[in-house]
Structures are given as structure tokens and as C-alpha cells.
Amino acid sequence: MNTQFKKGIIEMCVIHMIAEKDMYGFEVIDSLSREIEVNENTVYPLLRRLTDQGYFETYTEATNVGAPRKYYRITGKGAEKLAEYSREWDKFLKGVFRILGGEENES
Amino acid sequence: MKAEYLQAIRDLLGNYQISKSEQDDILSDYDGMYEDGLAKGMTDQDVVDFLGMPETVVSGLAENYRKVEKPKIGNKLVALSPFVAVIAYILMGTLAGLWHPGWLVFLLIPIVAITVDLFQKRDLNIVIGLMPFVSVIIYLLVGFESGIWHPTWLIFFLIPVVAICVTARTRKVIETLTALSPFVAVTTFFILGIYGLWHPGWLVFFLVPVIGILNIKPLWKLIVYELTFLLAIGLYLFLGYGYGAWVYGLFAFLIPFAAGLLLSDVKFAAVGENWTERLVAIGAVAVYIVCGILFTSWPYLWLIFFLIPIVAILRHSPRENRLVAISPFVAVAIFYLLGYFADLWAVSWLAFLLIPVVAILTRK
Numbered sequence: 101m102n103t104q105f106k107k108g109i110i111e112m113c114v115i116h117m118i119a120e121k122d123m124y125g126f127e128v129i130d131s132l133s134r135e136i137e138v139n140e141n142t143v144y145p146l147l148r149r150l151t152d153q154g155y156f157e158t159y160t161e162a163t164n165v166g167a168p169r170k171y172y173r174i175t176g177k178g179a180e181k182l183a184e185y186s187r188e189w190d191k192f193l194k195g196v197f198r199i200l201g202g203e204e205n206e207s
Numbered sequence: 208m209k210a211e212y213l214q215a216i217r218d219l220l221g222n223y224q225i226s227k228s229e230q231d232d233i234l235s236d237y238d239g240m241y242e243d244g245l246a247k248g249m250t251d252q253d254v255v256d257f258l259g260m261p262e263t264v265v266s267g268l269a270e271n272y273r274k275v276e277k278p279k280i281g282n283k284l285v286a287l288s289p290f291v292a293v294i295a296y297i298l299m300g301t302l303a304g305l306w307h308p309g310w311l312v313f314l315l316i317p318i319v320a321i322t323v324d325l326f327q328k329r330d331l332n333i334v335i336g337l338m339p340f341v342s343v344i345i346y347l348l349v350g351f352e353s354g355i356w357h358p359t360w361l362i363f364f365l366i367p368v369v370a371i372c373v374t375a376r377t378r379k380v381i382e383t384l385t386a387l388s389p390f391v392a393v394t395t396f397f398i399l400g401i402y403g404l405w406h407p408g409w410l411v412f413f414l415v416p417v418i419g420i421l422n423i424k425p426l427w428k429l430i431v432y433e434l435t436f437l438l439a440i441g442l443y444l445f446l447g448y449g450y451g452a453w454v455y456g457l458f459a460f461l462i463p464f465a466a467g468l469l470l471s472d473v474k475f476a477a478v479g480e481n482w483t484e485r486l487v488a489i490g491a492v493a494v495y496i497v498c499g500i501l502f503t504s505w506p507y508l509w510l511i512f513f514l515i516p517i518v519a520i521l522r523h524s525p526r527e528n529r530l531v532a533i534s535p536f537v538a539v540a541i542f543y544l545l546g547y548f549a550d551l552w553a554v555s556w557l558a559f560l561l562i563p564v565v566a567i568l569t570r571k
Contacts, residue, residue, distance in 0.1 A: 125236055126243035129257070141259025144236065145267040166242045167235075 110138055112185040114146055118156060119174045119182050128172070147172060155181050208251040208379065209241050215261035222328060223265075223272040233268065251379065262332065281323035288319040308351045314340050331373050338366040346556065356552025358397040360542070364390045381421045388418040396509070405505030407447065409496075410440055416463075428470060435463040453500055487518045507547050510540050527569065534565040 110132070117123060117131060129143045150156050155178030160168040174182070213234055220230045237258065244254035258264065292312050299309035318340050325333040342363045350356040368390050375383040392414045399408030413436060420432045439459040446456035491511045499505045513536040520532045538561045545555035 124239070124243065126240040126247075129240070130247075139259075140257055141263050141267050144240070144258075144264070145270070148233070148268070149271070166246075167239055169239055169243070170236060 107142075110136065110143075111146060111150070112182070112189060114143070115150065115155060115174070115178055115182045115185065118172050119179060122171045122173045124169045124171050150178070154178070208255075209238070209245075212241065212251075212255060212261065213238060216264055219261055219265035220268070223269045223274055225269075225272050237264070252382065281327055285320045285323050288316045292316055308347060311344055311347060314344055334373055335366075335370045338369045342366055343556070350553055357546055358394075358401065360546065360552065360556070361394050361397060364394060381418075385415075385419050385422060388415045393509075400506055405503065406453075406499060407444060409499065409505055410443070413440060431466055431470070432463060435466045439463055457496065483522060484515065484519050488515050491515055507544065510543060513540060530569050531562075531566050534562045538562050 113132060113136065114128060117128060123131070125144060125147060128147060129140050132138055132143060133140050147156070151158060151172065154175060156172045157175050158170050158172055160170050163169045216237060217230065217234055220233065225233075240258055241254050244257055245251075249257065259267070292315050295312045296306075296309055299305040299312070303309075318337060321333055321336045321340070325331075325337070342365050345362050346356075346359055349359045349362075368387060371383060371386045392412050395411045395414075396405075396408055399405070399411065417433065417436050420429060420436070423429045423432060439462045442459035442462070443453075443456040446459065447453040491514050495508050495511055498508055517533055517536055520529055524532050538558045541558040541561070542555045545558070546552040549555075
């Protein structure tokens with residue numbers, strides 16, 4: 101799969117996952133790599149970038165395994181970005197289904 | 208191990224214009240993720256594999272940062288090195304008649320370039336790149352000066368050994384020892400061979416499983432395996448030296464094999480589950496030992512063990528990579544056979560050029 105295309109999808113997935121619930125770094129990487137073939141060491145830089153861009157904010161929470169854990173939480177800007185991604189993704193998929201003659205074509 | 212991993216990341220981050228507080232934040236995050244991995248029951252190696260090697264981690268993070276400007280003197284040295292090499296070569300040749308082995312001075316050009324890169328990037332992995340040149344220079348100098356090409360060629364083991372040592376910080380000590388053990392075994396084997404001890408010197412290859420077993424858990428199992436190996440080797444030597452029954456003594460090695468069966472670590476796989484590789488491995492060991500005892504072919508028949516990785520490459524590597532992957536084994540075989548049988552050690556090292564040549568020819 102085209103690298104840039106895959107990067108965009110992974111970015112959308114990460115924003116979606118954190119919109120569903122606050123998550124810590126290891127959890128994001130672990131959950132994502134269970135579902136999608138992804139180079140694990142690209143996820144953390146993505147988390148940092150999205151945080152820098154204001155899509156996430158972070159907070160720490162004490163754990164019983166050691167140092168406090170850093171959690172990522174979606175921001176208003178992040179939620180808007182996710183909505184935008186969802187619209188684009190939906191439109192894209194409908195187009196693909198129309199071309200391939202899938203279910204979307206029948207509606 | 209965590210400390211070394213984080214330190215390696217910190218060192219590499221130092222190559223980029225990233226503020227101290229940001230570096231600390233990144234390291235704190237990796238510290239946390241490392242701890243999360245351990246808490247999930249992962250080993251240190253699993254965590255490193257999961258999070259990525261320090262080099263890949265930092266290259267992923269550093270996409271948006273500029274590199275720290277380094278002093279330019281290194282680049283000047285690199286640019287000057289070809290001229291210095293030519294002048295040195297001409298001076299050595301005309302003034303002292305040292306055209307040969309004076310030509311070795313040209314190897315300084317890549318060495319200077321790699322060394323400068325090493326200092327600029329502060330990346331120890333670059334030392335690995337130096338080793339082929341260092342090995343060739345030592346090999347040729349010792350060979351031309353003393354004529355002792357064999358076993359001087361073992362110096363080429365510096366290449367993988369240094370690579371293993373440089374990357375050791377991300378491995379456990381036992382894992383590093385396991386990786387080093389084949390090279391230690393082969394080197395010891397040839398040193399024993401110099402004294403005519405090819406047989407039973409080949410027993411030194413058991414160093415590989417004996418060290419490899421140290422990775423086994425639980426401890427009682429480790430002890431059982433180690434004891435069975437020692438018992439087998441002891442019994443083999445006892446029967447051989449005591450009664451001349453070297454061939455019958457080979458049955459002693461059924462002891463660790465039986466232990467493996469009893470403890471369910473050795474299983475008979477169904478046909479199709481890497482059966483070809485298993486067959487080739489068993490066949491290679493059998494041919495090596497039987498021919499060694501019958502024809503004293505110990506000094507050269509060890510090359511038969513190359514069949515094991517070669518068959519695995521042929522069966523599992525993508526078609527376009529096969530030739531490149533096999534070329535190092537073919538090069539070593541040509542190098543050694545020409546050297547051993549025709550005493551062409553001085554030129555047979557050229558066989559190693561086969562590796563880059565094949566890589567270039569097969570590149571699309």
C-alpha cells in the first residue's frame with residue numbers, strides 16, 4: 101500500500117481511537133498493531149505530532165507499576181479533524197464502492 | 208537494559224536540534240512505555256522489538272528537526288583523503304619501491320570517510336562499516352609479510368563479531384554470548400586444527416548449543432541439558448581415547464537428544480514443517496562427522512554446513528533476493544577452497560568481491 105496513503109489512514113485511526121477513550125502511548129501502539137499491520141515505532145512520533153498540532157492534550161495519572169502514566173485525550177480541534185477525516189473517508193469509500201460495484205452501488 | 212536503551216535514544220537525539228526539555232519529555236515517554244511493556248510480561252528484547260531500535264525510533268522522531276551543525280573539518284579530511292592517498296602511494300613506490308603492498312593506502316579513503324561519519328553522527332553502528340576495511344588491511348598485511356594466510360583469514364570474523372558487540376546494548380548478555388559462540392567455536396576449531404587436533408577438536412562446535420541452552424527456562428531444565436551435553440562429550444572422549452571406539456562413541460550424543468524428547472523440547476515434525484531444512488541439517492552433521500572420521504576431511508568439509516542457510520534462503524527468501532543472500536556463502540567457500548587446496552590465499556580473497564558484484568547486477 102502507498103506509504104502516504106497508509107500514513108493518513110493510521111492518523112485517522114489513532115485520532116478515532118483516542119476520541120473513543122483516553123489512552124496511554126503503549127496502549128495506542130498495542131491496540132493499533134493488533135488490528136493493522138503497522139510499524140510500531142512510527143506511532144509514537146505520530147502521537148507527538150498530533151499533540152503538537154493541538155489535536156490531543158495530555159495528562160498524567162498514577163499507576164501501580166511505576167512512574168505516572170501519560171494519557172492522551174482528544175481536544176475540540178481533534179474532534180473537528182476526526183469529523184473532517186470521517187467525511188472524506190466516507191466519500192472516498194463510496195467512490196471506491198461505486199467503481200468496484202459493491203454494496204454502495206446498489207443504494 | 209532499559210537504561211542503555213534510553214541512553215542510546217538520548218545520544219541519538221543529541222544529533223538533532225531538539226530542546227533539552229523536549230528530549231527529556233521523549234525519554235520520559237519511552238521510559239513509561241518500556242515499563243508498560245515489562246508490566247505486560249514482555250522481556251527486555253520484546254519491548255525493544257516492539258518500540259523499535261534506538262536508531263529507527265530517533266529517525267522517526269527527527270523528521271521535523273534539523274541536524275546539529277558539525278564542524279566542517281571532517282568533510283575537508285574526506286575530500287583530501289584521495290589526494291593524500293595518491294601522493295603517499297607514489298612516494299612509497301618511487302622512494303622505497305613499496306608499490307606493493309603500498310596500494311593498501313587507498314583503503315584509507317573509505318576508512319577516513321567512515322571514521323569522519325562516525326564522529327559526526329556519534330553513532331557506534333558506523334564502526335561496523337569500518338570493520339571490512341580493517342579486516343582486509345590486517346589480512347593482507349599479515350599475509351604478505353609472513354605468508355600466514357591461513358588461519359589469518361579468521362580476522363574477517365571481526366566483521367560480525369564487532370557488529371554483535373556494538374549492538375549488544377539492546378540484548379541480554381546470554382543472547383550476545385549465544386550470537387558470538389559460532390565465531391568463537393570456528394576460531395577455536397581452526398586454532399586446534401593448526402596443532403593437528405581437527406578431531407576431536409570439532410567438539411568445540413558444541414559450544415554453540417551449550418551456550419544457547421543458557422537461554423532456556425526453568426533452571427532445572429537448563430541444568431539437565433547442560434549435564435547431558437557434558438556427559439555425552441565426556442563419554443564420547445572416554446570411548447574414543449580409552450577404547451578407540453570413536454564411531455560407537457557418537458551414540459553418546461543420543462543422551463541430550465533423548466533428554467530433549469523426554470522434556471518435549473525435541474519433537475518429530477510432520478512432513479512439510481521445515482522438513483527439508485531439518486533433513487539438510489541432520490545430513491550435513493552426519494556427512495561432516497562420518498567423512499571426518501573416515502577421510503580426515505575436518506579442515507574443509509565444515510563448508511557443508513553452509514548448505515543449511517543456503518537451503519533455507521532458497522526455500523523462504525523472495526526470488527529476487529536469493530542470489531544476493533547466497534553470495535556471501537559462495538564467496539567464503541570459493542575463498543577457502545582456493546586457499547586450502549591451491550594455496551591461493553593471496554588472491555582468493557577477491558572472491559569476496561562477488562558479494563557487491565552480485566548485489567549490483569541483481570539490483571533493479
